Structure formats: C-alpha cells, structure tokens
Amino acid sequence: xxxxxxxxxxxxxxxxxxxxxxxxxxxxxxxxxxxxxxxxxxxxxxxxxxxxxxxxxxxxxxxxxxxxxxxxxxxxxxxxxxxxxxxxxxxxxxxxxxxxxxxxxxxxxxxxxx
Amino acid sequence: xxxxxxxxxxxxxxxxxxxxxxxxxxxxxxxxxxxxxxxxxxxxxxxxxxxxxxxxxxxxxxxxxxxxxxxxxxxxxxxxxxxxxxxxxxxxxxxxxxxxxxxxxxxxxxxxxx
Numbered sequence: 001x002x003x004x005x006x007x008x009x010x011x012x013x014x015x016x017x018x019x020x021x022x023x024x025x026x027x028x029x030x031x032x033x034x035x036x037x038x039x040x041x042x043x044x045x046x047x048x049x050x051x052x053x054x055x056x057x058x059x060x061x062x063x064x065x066x067x068x069x070x071x072x073x074x075x076x077x078x079x080x081x082x083x084x085x086x087x088x089x090x091x092x093x094x095x096x097x098x099x100x101x102x103x104x105x106x107x108x109x110x111x112x113x114x
Numbered sequence: 115x116x117x118x119x120x121x122x123x124x125x126x127x128x129x130x131x132x133x134x135x136x137x138x139x140x141x142x143x144x145x146x147x148x149x150x151x152x153x154x155x156x157x158x159x160x161x162x163x164x165x166x167x168x169x170x171x172x173x174x175x176x177x178x179x180x181x182x183x184x185x186x187x188x189x190x191x192x193x194x195x196x197x198x199x200x201x202x203x204x205x206x207x208x209x210x211x212x213x214x215x216x217x218x219x220x221x222x223x224x225x226x227x228x
Contacts, residue, residue: 034215043118043205043219044157093213100145100169100212104157 004088009109012082018075020108022088025069032093033064034102035073037084044087044104047073051093078112085109116140118220120206126226132194135223138187139208147207147217148181148191157205163189164212175200196227 005023012018024033034049048055048062050071055062061074075082087107119138127133139146148160161171163183171181178197183189193200203224207217 032215041222043207043222044217046216046218049215089215091215093215100147100162100164100209101159102215102217106156 006108018078020073031090034089036087039084120220130195135191137189137206143208145209145212149205150202152202
C-alpha cells in the first residue's frame with residue numbers, strides 16, 4: 001500500500017470547518033483513500049473513503065485532487081467532540097490478496113477549541 | 115444494532131498469568147480482526163479471520179499469543195504466559211466484507227501486566 005503523510009497536529013475553532021490534509025504521492029490507480037478517527041480511549045471509527053471523485057456523508061467530505069496525490073478531509077462545523085486523531089489510509093479495494101489490511105500511521109491530532 | 119462488544123474492558127494481571135480477551139462481532143459480519151495499540155508501535159494488526167478461519171496471523175508477536183474463532187459470533191485472543199511488554203490496548207474489529215475497507219472497532223480491552 002502507498003504511504004501517507006499527515007501533519008502531526010492541528011487546531012480548529014469550534015463551529016469552524018476543519019480541513020485535514022493528507023499526502024499520498026505514490027498512490028496507485030486502484031488504491032482508495034480511507035479516513036478513520038480515534039477519539040481518546042475509544043476504538044477507531046470509519047469516516048469516509050473515496051477513489052477519485054469527491055465524497056460526502058453525514059460526517060465529513062473528502063476532497064481528492066485530480067492527480068490523486070493528496071486529499072483533504074473536511075469537517076464542516078467542528079465540535080469539541082471531533083477532537084481526535086485522524087488517520088488517512090490508502091489501500092486497494094477488493095478482497096483478494098492482502099486487501100483486507102488497514103495500515104494505520106501516526107495520524108493527525110485535531111484539537112477543537114471552544 | 116449493537117456494535118462490536120469486547121470484554122473485559124480492563125484487565126490487570128501479573129506476569130506469567132494467562133489472559134483471555136473476548137470479542138463479539140457485529141451480527142452478519144464475516145470478517146474479524148484483532149489489533150494491538152501501544153504508544154511505541156501504534157495500531158498493529160495481529161490476526162485476521164474470514165468466515166471463522168484464520169487467514170493471516172503474521173502479526174501475532176510470538177507463540178504466547180493465540181486466537182480462536184469457534185463460531186461467527188465469538189472470538190478470543192489468549193496470551194499465555196503474559197509479560198509486562200504485552201501491556202497495551204487490544205481492539206477487535208469486524209467487517210461485512212474484507213474488501214470494503216470499512217471496519218468497525220470495539221471499545222478495546224486495556225491490558226496491564228505487572
């Protein structure tokens with residue numbers, strides 16, 4: 001799987017949009033971008049994933065650049081409960097080979113301030 | 115629906131004792147994962163089951179660790195004998211399909227070996 005690079009920490013004011021960047025310059029054409037987060041003392045939580053089109057769900061939006069070398073996770077109106085470590089992961093979709101693996105890096109600690 | 119259930123939530127034991135961690139995956143999910151999280155090594159995949167069959171146990175640290183999945187609704191991770199370096203948070207996750215990349219994590223078991 002391609003490797004990802006994320007800033008170690010970011011701050012965001014409550015109510016503002018949080019934009020979390022991720023670089024994945026070696027991503028392959030069949031690799032998806034996944035985002036998970038881990039709130040303190042809880043298990044990781046799936047947020048969203050995408051291949052090349054922008055995606056949106058009830059939690060967040062995922063913007064992937066046209067060359068797919070980077071992406072941004074957007075939390076439109078951050079709350080204090082969004083304070084967590086956010087992980088950007090790239091992996092091949094499909095169940096063949098070792099495609100079941102999720103490789104978690106160090107992620108970005110997002111702190112939402114009141 | 116209930117999420118992934120793990121027990122116990124906290125376990126404190128003495129070095130040399132046997133430890134058994136338990137996991138109940140989400141009903142209908144056919145893939146189950148055991149992870150370990152430490153400050154030093156982050157989140158690591160220990161073993162992966164698909165349809166109750168162990169597919170990849172390459173992440174299991176050593177022979178002291180064993181995992182079973184006797185049926186679709188129950189899995190155990192056993193450490194015998196336990197050592198202080200096994201202290202970590204152990205997470206169980208399940209998925210409806212290993213290829214989706216969407217894994218649902220339990221709350222974890224915090225293990226302390228003294």
